[in-house]
Amino acid sequence: MFRSAMTAVIAVLGVVAVQAGEASSNTLAGRYFAKVGFGKEAYEKLPALKGEYAKVYAERLESRRSGKVIGDPTAGCSGGGFPRIMAVPYATEILDTPEMMIWLWEGGDRVRRVYKADRKDLKSMPPLYSGLPVGWWEGDTFVIQSEGFVEDTLLHPTGVPHSKKLRTTERLRFIEGTDLLENVTTIEDPEALSEPWVLRWTLKRDDSIKMMEYSCEENNRHPVGEDGRVSTNLAGGAQ
């Protein structure tokens, strides 16, 4: 599944890929905060949804307008899932090991393991909130392809749904001469989306960030002030 998809991507793009699992001197290791999370573009160019998915999305939008959020697992401290989790302002840490690139999201204390080898046993895994990702280097770009997502996560904070056929392809690279890591994600879902949807966002690397403990269950990063207003408690350099 992953190998064939990988080959197709390489053929279309006409690039020379580093074989999955092959060592690369490149790395994404570091700590980051969202320089540009899901920016204005991601809210202005929402994907065209098909049939039942369009109906579900309309209901969610209406619920948000009325102040009652439905269909959002994170409202009950469940998983945010990829790519929606990239829309939050909390810090991200990436650990790079020979076998995998590990994403640690401070928000909700979530983890995503991006396997560098095309592990056959991924197929035996149940769906995960952030899918079953495989990644490889193509020159200075790290490509991540993911399938096998938990179905009830959102693609976007406004409530965009997806089906179990969701597949994402990310292309991550540092913008030349900067510490800005750009991620361009192509989202495909032949059951829910009329056409592929491309999201892009930028993370700023800052290894001075102090990763904090986040316990959604006690709401410790969204304190309610004496005036009843909810604020967001960010740490380290993530201001």
Added chain:
Amino acid sequence: MNGLFVIVAGLFLAGPVIAQAGGVVESSASTERSPVRKVAGIWTLAADQSVTFGAAGVKPPLTPAGQALFDANHASLQQGAVSLDPTTSCLPMGAPRNMYTHFPIHIVETPDQVTMIFQSGIRTRRVYLDGRPHDPDFDPSYNGESIGRWEGDVLVVDTVNFKEGGWLDPSGVPRGPQARLVERIRPLDGGRRLEILTTITDPALFTAPWTTRKLYDLRPGAMLEDFVCVDRVRANPQWASTDGGISQ
């Protein structure tokens, strides 16, 4: 007593020997020593290891304040009430309790950091090896603030700055904000096993340092699934009923 808990008073040269209430917990025999200086991998608590801090029958060396907390926690568990246990509300177990489950622990080594990712509840603990001191302004947390250093093939981790209200283990032994953990982590058997000697000191809750030894098995090639606590509780609401009792 479990044969792994060797009670010997005269083997100081063979390895760390740490006083424990009711006996002495010693590191493994020298024949098990491994030159491997690596703790990375996916580990599970060895099958014969208990999920409680102390060995069966060993009474925690608690101060009156500590004993009062333990008695309340223990009594509630005896009655089938679980609401005093933070984890039934899906709050983090924190250190060291998260080391005493049978769910995998993924340990990742990078140049200045050892990261422990616990499958249970999906929680992350970071041990900093960059030489930094403890931060007096550290925001107390479930895992505390962990600073590590290598002593030969042993990773020594010093942890302070805990949040109030945690449990040391599922039996209800309390862990307070004055607690200090010192863990001595080292690979055995060529890296296939991990030994962790953990000593807790806390002048508010413990009358003396208390030490335990646990063994972990390496799980090469293991792949970890999501384990989101709230999902499990919603699927099994009897685990955390509103009155704290367990309904069937």
